[in-house]
Amino acid sequence: MRFFLPIILYILFSPFYISPANAYQMQDSSIQIRSEDLSIFSNDPNITLIPSPTAFLKNRQIKRVLAEKPSSLRLSLENLLIDYGELEATNPIIRSTRITINSTENSRFTVLAWQDHALSGQDGSVIADTSCDNGSCTEVTAAPWQTPLTYGFGYRCENVEGQPCEKNIASDHTRYKQFADASIKEKEQKILRSTNLTNRYTADMIYKVNIPASQPPVGYSNTVSYLLVPGF
């Protein structure tokens, strides 16, 4: 009995840890055309018949609906809160979020990102965006940030699947950028884009914050927004 106990436990608890297949499929189902008036219908509740735009010939309109499957895009974020804990001087804190985009074949997209403002405390003090080790990184330009005596807040992108990260921050793990700051009217920036290599793209967004000893010891917060935008 002792011998079989692990196997029995394994079988009993397997539904709790075997992750379900995260299937993302475009399914074909039946679409019928009624010959009397060439109207189209489907009994499949998963089929969405999208009204065609006005066209010259009704027949061509129907042909267009049948020929084009609707494209779709899915955005998934692993978590919605990045907690840096209590910040300590010259002790950089690094956290990450995984972003996944599923697309239909040949769908073009970009992901834009921006922050509402720099990390700000209740007392009005601010952790400025980093300018990196050589002072050159901005919301557009990436630069290395490795020195513990370089302060501020920034991010980088690491490809996991499909290589969606913009090349200037995916080239090595030391290069960081600032988020575009909406409070000073900086334009949102492209951080991910489709590369036509796959239908599934995954990247890790890495956030880094480092403060000097003179930074007031309060809690700081901001909001980073990601927007998945299709192409045409």
Next chain:
Amino acid sequence: MRKFFIVFIHAACSLLLAAFPAHANELSLEISPTLNIHETLPGSRVENQLVLENFANQSLELSVSYRQFTASTEENGEILYLPDDSPEFTRIKEYISLWDGENIIQTVKIQPEEKKKLRLVVDIPAQEPAADYYFSAIFTQRYTDQSPSSSSETTSKTFLEAGIASNILLSIGKRQVPDLFFDSFTPLNASEKPSSFFHEGPVDFNLRVKNNGTQLQKVKGSIEIRNIFGQKVGQLSLHPAYILANSARKINGSGNGLRWDETFILGSYQAQGVIYPERETETTGVKQNARLAQATFFAFPVGLFIKLVLSILCIFFIVKGVRKRLNQP
């Protein structure tokens, strides 16, 4: 031995448990379709269905907004949001409404695993002048627990918000004669640079097509490749592509059907590209406004030639050596 086997089974089960880490997403939102095209007249009502699906196990409340865009300067089908909406689009926004069944809604609530079908409606007044408007319907989830930190809190955090968009290309007015032309048509080498000499295939082609008209155009096209003898050796079909009014579009690569996959190529080739508005072939079957362009390129398999010469030389010296030995007394 038996105890060791039991311990081994325990360890194996633990490893298997650890091998399936949780990948639950706090947010997982899908939108379909991503592109909606309407070519219509003033005084009409256009509708398109938008489907939002929540794959996460938390309910979502999404705010809705509309934002005007133009073609990206990279001319690759990506969009570029305008910093501010034009006065004309600000007016058009007043005609846009989002419907859930029979109700106009300003926010969208989706339960876990729910698929929501909405209707985006644009009621265009009869006196609206002809013009094109390109905009996104943006659905944004807001992090709900953004309660202000108390003054005593010393932890720092970043809240994440996510949004997803669907693009609408709205062209109001009678259809005009398309004003399209080929701006460039070149073969590309493996480094994606224009080239007229190739060692081997495949060969990618790059088209840059300009739409000088004031209306959106959907173009189709093809490329025919002929060898020095005039024989057709390749035929490529361009995937249909949209070109916004007063903009250009670069179309290239295998993703758009513009890759000639032949690996062994030798000699002079001529590629003829033709593009035409898709609408014309639907209504008349004749490509009245087709545009043509030609490109010539040469191919010589240098690597293969060097290998061949080296092989022949090797064989020559081997045969020579063997003969010399055989002729020795």
